[in-house]
Amino acid sequence: MPLTPNGKINRRALPESTPDRISRGAQTTTTNDPLQLQLVKIWEELLGRKPIGVRDNFFELGGHSLLAARLMHRIKQVHGKSLPLSALLEAPTVEQLAGALRYDSSDHWSSLVAMQPEGSKPPFFCVHGVGGNVVGFHELARRMKPDYPFYGLQSQGLDGKRPLHTRIEDMAASYLEDIRRVQARGPYYLGGFSFGGVVAYEMARQLLAQGEEVGLVVLLDTYASNPKPVKFTDLLSDPSQVKLGQLPTELRKKIRRTILAWRLPEVLKKVMRTNARAVEQYRLQPYSGKAVLLRAGDSWRVSEDPYGKWAQLVGTLETFEIGGAHMDILREPQAGLLAERLKSCMDAAGANLGEPELLAGNIG
Numbered sequence: 467m468p469l470t471p472n473g474k475i476n477r478r479a480l481p482e483s484t485p486d487r488i489s490r491g492a493q494t495t496t497t498n499d500p501l502q503l504q505l506v507k508i509w510e511e512l513l514g515r516k517p518i519g520v521r522d523n524f525f526e527l528g529g530h531s532l533l534a535a536r537l538m539h540r541i542k543q544v545h546g547k548s549l550p551l552s553a554l555l556e557a558p559t560v561e562q563l564a565g566a567l568r569y570d571s572s573d574h575w576s577s578l579v580a581m582q583p584e585g586s587k588p589p590f591f592c593v594h595g596v597g598g599n600v601v602g603f604h605e606l607a608r609r610m611k612p613d614y615p616f617y618g619l620q621s622q623g624l625d626g627k628r629p630l631h632t633r634i635e636d637m638a639a640s641y642l643e644d645i646r647r648v649q650a651r652g653p654y655y656l657g658g659f660s661f662g663g664v665v666a667y668e669m670a671r672q673l674l675a676q677g678e679e680v681g682l683v684v685l686l687d688t689y690a691s692n693p694k695p696v697k698f699t700d701l702l703s704d705p706s707q708v709k710l711g712q713l714p715t716e717l718r719k720k721i722r723r724t725i726l727a728w729r730l731p732e733v734l735k736k737v738m739r740t741n742a743r744a745v746e747q748y749r750l751q752p753y754s755g756k757a758v759l760l761r762a763g764d765s766w767r768v769s770e771d772p773y774g775k776w777a778q779l780v781g782t783l784e785t786f787e788i789g790g791a792h793m794d795i796l797r798e799p800q801a802g803l804l805a806e807r808l809k810s811c812m813d814a815a816g817a818n819l820g821e822p823e824l825l826a827g828n829i830g
Contacts (some may be wrong), residue, residue, distance in 0.1 A: 515532030663688025
């Protein structure tokens with residue numbers, strides 16, 4: 467596998483997967499390689515489709531973050547080797563993933579994942595959700611091409627070896643060390659999805675305290691409070707509280723995600739539990755800078771407004787609505803709309819700011 471100076475997979479040197487390759491992959495990309503054959507079998511089992519070619523792209527075959535977690539767990543069971551979920555972003559085909567398995571990358575860990583490193587605009591650093599991984603940012607990162615570099619930040623303990631951060635403050639400080647390997651000075655453009663928005667918010671507060679400039683903080687459907695979820699007894703007692711046309715669909719989606727989460731490997735469950743405790747213990751403090759809240763249009767929660775406190779905490783807050791429910795905003799077609807809104811917000815915030823200094827070559 468082609469590698470960068472840091473020992474990571476060099477994505478630019480890997481063969482690209484194209485739509486026509488996907489459509490004819492099973493007929494034209496057969497293999498006699500035992501490892502690749504084993505991976506094909508695992509992919510067909512998890513994705514529920516066959517045949518799968520060795521150059522078919524995991525994400526274009528319908529793969530998502532929960533399936534990625536099950537895939538990596540299955541690979542560990544069969545081959546005894548652990549790969550971070552982010553490896554699928556760098557090696558999304560059977561052919562490439564087999565190469566990654568043959569290369570021992572266990573000592574090359576970074577919370578920073580270069581999901582879309584090309585472009586002349588300032589980079590955007592996006593923090594993981596409560597599950598800790600950044601696979602769910604795949605479509606959003608792809609939509610930031612060709613001009614806007616996009617880096618994901620994943621939980622330190624995803625490899626099952628390094629200690630988990632138990633405090634939002636420590637997590638934020640660690641991620642700031644990572645992003646400075648790409649960008650030496652501000653202005654910084656930060657964001658995060660759901661739980662990750664809180665971490666990005668704390669990162670921005672720490673940067674300001676250090677005398678650094680923050681161009682923008684983007685809260686991707688991040689709550690400023692934790693309202694109680696809707697209960698069926700609430701619907702019976704006061705059905706007027708909710709939008710009944712939206713509620714059943716979103717509830718079904720949440721129930722399905724919860725059931726799928728039960729099947730996650732224990733290390734990922736531990737990451738999720740630790741992150742959830744960390745955000746419960748964290749207390750939001752005022753931030754004098756600018757933030758943008760990109761909130762989902764559909765919500766099945768009732769009672770208090772879970773976004774309402776942001777206006778009291780942030781110096782300048784803009785709010786925009788993206789259609790769909792919480793998880794939908796990271797998937798097509800909403801991912802494309804989200805990317806366009808994110809680009810325009812970054813451009814507006816940086817109109818009168820200087821370009822950040824990049825440290826080229828530090829990240830592959």
